Amino acid sequence: MAASSNHPKMKGELRISDSMDELATHLVEYISQLSENSVKEYGCFTIAVSGRTLIDLIGKLCEAPYIRTVDWGNWYFFWADERGVAKDHVDSNYKLTKDGFLSRVPVPSKHIISINDNISIGEAALRYEFDIRQLVKAHTINVDMHADCPKFDLILLEMGADGHVASLFPKNEALREKTNWVVYIIDSPEHPPERITFTLPVINSACNVIIVATGEDKANAVHQAIPVREAGDGFDVTSSPAHMVNPSHGKLVWFLDAAAASKLCPGDDGPKV
Numbered sequence: 501m502a503a504s505s506n507h508p509k510m511k512g513e514l515r516i517s518d519s520m521d522e523l524a525t526h527l528v529e530y531i532s533q534l535s536e537n538s539v540k541e542y543g544c545f546t547i548a549v550s551g552r553t554l555i556d557l558i559g560k561l562c563e564a565p566y567i568r569t570v571d572w573g574n575w576y577f578f579w580a581d582e583r584g585v586a587k588d589h590v591d592s593n594y595k596l597t598k599d600g601f602l603s604r605v606p607v608p609s610k611h612i613i614s615i616n617d618n619i620s621i622g623e624a625a626l627r628y629e630f631d632i633r634q635l636v637k638a639h640t641i642n643v644d645m646h647a648d649c650p651k652f653d654l655i656l657l658e659m660g661a662d663g664h665v666a667s668l669f670p671k672n673e674a675l676r677e678k679t680n681w682v683v684y685i686i687d688s689p690e691h692p693p694e695r696i697t698f699t700l701p702v703i704n705s706a707c708n709v710i711i712v713a714t715g716e717d718k719a720n721a722v723h724q725a726i727p728v729r730e731a732g733d734g735f736d737v738t739s740s741p742a743h744m745v746n747p748s749h750g751k752l753v754w755f756l757d758a759a760a761a762s763k764l765c766p767g768d769d770g771p772k773v
């Protein structure tokens with residue numbers, strides 16, 4: 501049975517499931533609710549995803565009842581990060597998402613804003629940000645006036661075992677970016693080295709951010725990322741990019757399985773939920 505908790509010592513709401521299947525069930529129900537609310541309120545749903553296990557987890561959206569109940573025609577689809585490889589390469593987040601999800605749901609192809617793989621990584625980052633700006637201008641994507649950033653309805657992230665989210669890796673220069681919406685890196689500690697990623701100002705301007713973490717190998721990073729830290733406690737926030745996710749006017753929800761949540765317990769900085 502999933503447990504859900506809000507705790508003043510934890511950043512965001514925690515939803516902890518006993519199994520991957522249960523986590524997927526709760527995750528897709530939550531996404532379908534967000535989609536319904538956004539379409540009702542603004543006429544569309546702007547979603548950015550990242551890669552790997554996430555795409556398997558959202559696969560349930562391609563099945564009954566969601567395949568018929570979700571308003572796919574009003575979805576606008578983006579990537580929070582992409583690897584510097586061709587779109588048909590096994591490492592590509594586009595390929596993963598296309599094969600495992602987008603080919604199974606009727607999102608209009610002109611609503612799928614992918615990253616150009618025919619130009620240099622620097623040009624592709626600029627072009628992707630330009631494409632997003634055009635959709636902000638057209639009022640398809642809302643805007644956070646205070647941050648001068650797009651306000652995506654949902655940014656769906658998966659945390660790596662080192663605490664990275666999207667392609668924002670521990671201690672990387674990209675974590676300091678304050679102005680650009682999209683940047684590229686050429687020094688990813690994980691293969692491939694070239695990546696394009698949303699920056700923290702964009703992630704933290706979203707209406708909703710979900711971070712998924714599953715498996716025992718993520719337990720330490722979860723323990724680093726979720727507890728609220730006191731200023732001056734010596735914790736270097738750049739060692740945990742996921743800890744730096746803190747939507748300024750939006751909602752953050754963590755979807756964890758029991759193994760990933762296993763180190764969040766009394767004696768740490770918060771309660772077991």
Ligand SMILES: O=C1O[C@H](COP(=O)(O)O)[C@@H](O)[C@H](O)[C@H]1O
Nearest residue numbers: 550551552581658659660661666
């Ligand atoms: O490199 C990436 O990794 C994360 C997830 O990390 P993993 O260790 O669980 O595979 C992913 O969300 C991101 O999109 C991707 O480019």
